[in-house]
Amino acid sequence: MEKPGLPSGTRDFGPVAMQQRKYVLNTMEKVFQLHGFQCIETPSLENLSTLQGKYGEEGDKLLFKVLNSGEYLKKTDTEDLINKNYSNITPKIADRGLRYDLTVPLARFVVMNRNEIQFPFKRYQMQPVWRADRPQKGRYREFWQCDVDVVGSNSVVSEAELVEIYQEVFKRLDLTVEIRINHRSILDSFLGILGSIENWNSFMVAMDKYDKIGRQGVVSELENRNLNHAIDAWNFICDTSELNSREEIIQSLKNYSDIQGDSLDKGINELELLYGLLDNTENVKFELQLARGLSYYTGAVFEVVVTDTKLPREYSIGSVGGGGRYDNLTSIFGLKDVSGVGVSFGLDRICDIMDVANAYPDFSESEGVLVCCMDDVALPSGAEIARNLRLIDVSVEVYPAAVKLKKQLDYANQKGLSYAVILGSREIESKTAAVKNLKTGEQVSVNWSEIQNFIK
Amino acid sequence: MEKPGLPSGTRDFGPVAMQQRKYVLNTMEKVFQLHGFQCIETPSLENLSTLQGKYGEEGDKLLFKVLNSGEYLKKTDTEDLINKNYSNITPKIADRGLRYDLTVPLARFVVMNRNEIQFPFKRYQMQPVWRADRPQKGRYREFWQCDVDVVGSNSVVSEAELVEIYQEVFKRLDLTVEIRINHRSILDSFLGILGSIENWNSFMVAMDKYDKIGRQGVVSELENRNLNHAIDAWNFICDTSELNSREEIIQSLKNYSDIQGDSLDKGINELELLYGLLDNTENVKFELQLARGLSYYTGAVFEVVVTDTKLPREYSIGSVGGGGRYDNLTSIFGLKDVSGVGVSFGLDRICDIMDVANAYPDFSESEGVLVCCMDDVALPSGAEIARNLRLIDVSVEVYPAAVKLKKQLDYANQKGLSYAVILGSREIESKTAAVKNLKTGEQVSVNWSEIQNFIK
Numbered sequence: 003m004e005k006p007g008l009p010s011g012t013r014d015f016g017p018v019a020m021q022q023r024k025y026v027l028n029t030m031e032k033v034f035q036l037h038g039f040q041c042i043e044t045p046s047l048e049n050l051s052t053l054q055g056k057y058g059e060e061g062d063k064l065l066f067k068v069l070n071s072g073e074y075l076k077k078t079d080t081e082d083l084i085n086k087n088y089s090n091i092t093p094k095i096a097d098r099g100l101r102y103d104l105t106v107p108l109a110r111f112v113v114m115n116r117n118e119i120q121f122p123f124k125r126y127q128m129q130p131v132w133r134a135d136r137p138q139k140g141r142y143r144e145f146w147q148c149d150v151d152v153v154g155s156n157s158v159v160s161e162a163e164l165v166e167i168y169q170e171v172f173k174r175l176d177l178t179v180e181i182r183i184n185h186r187s188i189l190d191s192f193l194g195i196l197g198s199i200e201n202w203n204s205f206m207v208a209m210d211k212y213d214k215i216g217r218q219g220v221v222s223e224l225e226n227r228n229l230n231h232a233i234d235a236w237n238f239i240c241d242t243s244e245l246n247s248r249e250e251i252i253q254s255l256k257n258y259s260d261i262q263g264d265s266l267d268k269g270i271n272e273l274e275l276l277y278g279l280l281d282n283t284e285n286v287k288f289e290l291q292l293a294r295g296l297s298y299y300t301g302a303v304f305e306v307v308v309t310d311t312k313l314p315r316e317y318s319i320g321s322v323g324g325g326g327r328y329d330n331l332t333s334i335f336g337l338k339d340v341s342g343v344g345v346s347f348g349l350d351r352i353c354d355i356m357d358v359a360n361a362y363p364d365f366s367e368s369e370g371v372l373v374c375c376m377d378d379v380a381l382p383s384g385a386e387i388a389r390n391l392r393l394i395d396v397s398v399e400v401y402p403a404a405v406k407l408k409k410q411l412d413y414a415n416q417k418g419l420s421y422a423v424i425l426g427s428r429e430i431e432s433k434t435a436a437v438k439n440l441k442t443g444e445q446v447s448v449n450w451s452e453i454q455n456f457i458k
Numbered sequence: 459m460e461k462p463g464l465p466s467g468t469r470d471f472g473p474v475a476m477q478q479r480k481y482v483l484n485t486m487e488k489v490f491q492l493h494g495f496q497c498i499e500t501p502s503l504e505n506l507s508t509l510q511g512k513y514g515e516e517g518d519k520l521l522f523k524v525l526n527s528g529e530y531l532k533k534t535d536t537e538d539l540i541n542k543n544y545s546n547i548t549p550k551i552a553d554r555g556l557r558y559d560l561t562v563p564l565a566r567f568v569v570m571n572r573n574e575i576q577f578p579f580k581r582y583q584m585q586p587v588w589r590a591d592r593p594q595k596g597r598y599r600e601f602w603q604c605d606v607d608v609v610g611s612n613s614v615v616s617e618a619e620l621v622e623i624y625q626e627v628f629k630r631l632d633l634t635v636e637i638r639i640n641h642r643s644i645l646d647s648f649l650g651i652l653g654s655i656e657n658w659n660s661f662m663v664a665m666d667k668y669d670k671i672g673r674q675g676v677v678s679e680l681e682n683r684n685l686n687h688a689i690d691a692w693n694f695i696c697d698t699s700e701l702n703s704r705e706e707i708i709q710s711l712k713n714y715s716d717i718q719g720d721s722l723d724k725g726i727n728e729l730e731l732l733y734g735l736l737d738n739t740e741n742v743k744f745e746l747q748l749a750r751g752l753s754y755y756t757g758a759v760f761e762v763v764v765t766d767t768k769l770p771r772e773y774s775i776g777s778v779g780g781g782g783r784y785d786n787l788t789s790i791f792g793l794k795d796v797s798g799v800g801v802s803f804g805l806d807r808i809c810d811i812m813d814v815a816n817a818y819p820d821f822s823e824s825e826g827v828l829v830c831c832m833d834d835v836a837l838p839s840g841a842e843i844a845r846n847l848r849l850i851d852v853s854v855e856v857y858p859a860a861v862k863l864k865k866q867l868d869y870a871n872q873k874g875l876s877y878a879v880i881l882g883s884r885e886i887e888s889k890t891a892a893v894k895n896l897k898t899g900e901q902v903s904v905n906w907s908e909i910q911n912f913i914k
């Protein structure tokens with residue numbers, strides 16, 4: 003007999019976990035809708051030609067590929083098979099893959115439906131994605147992203163709206179967060195110091211590790227990358243980020259002569275506009291070290307971390323969301339000059355944190371009713387009482403067998419139900435039921451015609 | 459430039475389609491919850507050892523298999539590769555597959571969580587499944603099943619509850635359906651006539667084609683299968699099914715001497731009990747030809763077809779749901795004596811039918827508000843007005859750029875919004891807004907402090 007299990011990095015969600023996940027999903031969806039975003043869904047299966055080359059070399063490796071049906075080897079070359087020449091074999095045996103994120107599918111959707119879409123297109127999308135990553139705390143192979151994007155406008159009004167959405171969602175979830183913001187144009191202004199695009203890219207990769215390896219770790223990383231000439235710039239970035247206010251940070255940037263120019267001005271101006279549109283900037287932090295791995299960002303970049311004091315001090319799980327502006331995303335599919343901006347919420351990490359922080363409301367109590375029949379002949383009457391209660395929107399179950407009352411009440415109590423409606427032969431005869439309040443233990447006899455009113 | 463497309467048999471769902479799908483999903487979920495069912499979700503990826511051998515030979519062929527990561531050929535034998543020996547190669551290059559239905563994952567879930575689950579376990583599950591079938595009308599490769607099951611009780615109360623759920627869901631969706639019922643024990647009683655298990659299985663496969671090939675088609679099929687001795691029984695089944703009432707059908711079964719015995723009695727008794735628990739049996743049809751392909755059913759079997767007159771006469775898409783009782787499902791994973799019964803709703807076909815039958819409510823009108831700024835300096839005030847309106851639960855967007863008013867109003871009208879709140883320099887000065895009712899065209903000037911009340 004096989005003992006069943008789950009693939010590594012995947013999970014089942016039982017009734018309690020689902021209530022929690024739905025609570026978080028509904029909270030987000032409510033906020034998205036209050037801001038006029040509309041829901042779309044895209045298939046889990048995408049053509050690999052849509053996915054490959056969009057997430058960098060590392061991302062390509064993490065794509066789950068689906069084996070073609072039937073005789074999948076028929077297009078392969080025997081020489082390739084003998085030599086295990088993967089780069090020739092894989093494209094011939096797998097045409098499709100599993101969705102890796104929701105941004106590339108959005109770009110594909112926009113390009114394919116550009117004539118029906120009304121721009122600016124404000125969409126949200128909440129679906130699972132898959133990555134063949136090594137599973138660890140807060141990292142799963144099947145996990146949900148909840149994305150909000152505005153496509154077809156380059157106005158910073160959208161950036162402000164997305165920051166507000168972050169603020170509102172986490173406020174409703176009762177989690178304190180820090181929303182980190184930076185701007186690619188500001189980072190671009192360091193190109194002169196780095197000397198070449200290659201060096202600049204290398205610098206960004208090193209800086210992207212800051213959260214994991216710290217300030218000094220990035221210095222070593224820069225030395226290893228032959229970027230000694232950029233260590234001063236890195237120290238400047240760190241010192242500036244530690245200043246107390248956005249105004250001081252901006253002043254410091256304006257004083258650093260090596261980075262002056264249009265690019266810096268553009269970044270600073272857009273961030274200033276963005277801040278000006280926000281009601282509350284308390285939990286918004288201008289963080290110059292923020293690069294975000296994805297190369298398609300061209301403007302503002304965001305990252306959210308939970309800083310809630312309800313979490314244990316040593317608890318660390320990484321960011322729960324991020325995003326940014328991308329000016330060229332749809333151009334990979336042939337549609338130019340469509341700028342977009344979006345942010346993502348990582349549902350699974352947020353749920354993990356909600357759990358540790360004890361931030362979920364109490365779902366254990368339900369308003370439900372259990373009809374308990376002491377006798378098989380009572381079952382049809384029990385079914386009818388249940389139907390009548392459902393008419394007034396009460397959740398009702400008929401315990402499916404006339405077993406001992408204790409067993410039936412145990413079931414009701416474990417499910418957190420509020421009432422038991424008990425039917426024995428005496429009750430059937432008198433067209434009454436013993437209605438027991440499961441919270442107080444109180445029990446009274448109620449006529450069938452009165453049960454609706456009594457429970458309501 | 460690559461032109462993006464979707465894998466065959468998969469679809470995108472835009473904002474309108476998603477409103478429709480959510481309407482159907484929410485309708486179902488509401489009914490499931492009113493009957494005390496609880497939601498679970500299982501991973502899209504399952505180990506192939508969990509899935510294979512559960513859906514028959516044909517089912518195994520239709521499983522989507524996921525290529526292992528990294529050097530997936532390293533365990534394969536070169537001889538096998540040269541000879542394209544699929545039965546040896548496939549198990550070595552693919553350990554996981556995509557969920558094929560929700561019933562086998564439920565069985566796995568119950569076995570893995572048997573110590574935490576409270577039985578009878580009433581769960582619903584609404585998730586996509588994948589089958590590498592040939593796409594055609596009403597048949598997709600990625601589609602949603604919505605399943606309701608009661609596990610751990612053998613009481614026919616659960617069968618009755620599931621029939622009621624079918625009735626209630628389709629009533630709320632405003633679709634007329636026929637719920638077809640049969641019982642495996644009644645079909646089992648034909649074993650004596652058939653002469654062997656093999657013949658009986660062959661007879662069931664032939665009968666299962668009745669919907670597609672008709673009564674005479676099944677006769678030819680029986681001849682081809684060397685089951686000429688069963689043609690009389692087949693004609694009896696068809697004649698009996700055409701009788702007007704359940705009572706007459708049962709009487710006819712009781713008069714057919716070749717099938718008498720415990721098995722027939724059990725089937726008839728359970729169906730009688732089931733009917734006795736139902737409030738309304740008008741749309742429930744006892745159909746002796748109903749076999750349902752899946753071999754794991756052991757008791758009642760169900761199938762639902764839409765018979766609504768809102769559909770064109772020639773419209774045919776097959777069943778929109780089905781299910782039955784299974785006494786041994788968890789035993790494939792090592793847990794014996796757990797009986798279950800469940801039914802499934804095919805979301806995609808139901809949505810297709812709702813569309814053709816024009817049965818959706820009108821979603822085109824939204825209660826939303828668009829804030830239109832005529833000038834960049836109005837944007838912060840626009841953002842603040844939007845925030846205040848959201849506090850009273852109104853969906854509000856700020857058009858992200860100060861473009862021409864006509865363009866902004868076009869956007870609002872196409873999205874079906876109710877009000878436009880227009881801010882020009884004059885309005886900013888006087889702290890007012892021009893509030894335009896987009897349905898009536900009426901426009902009035904409203905003080906900022908009054909906008910909440912005005913819109914409410």
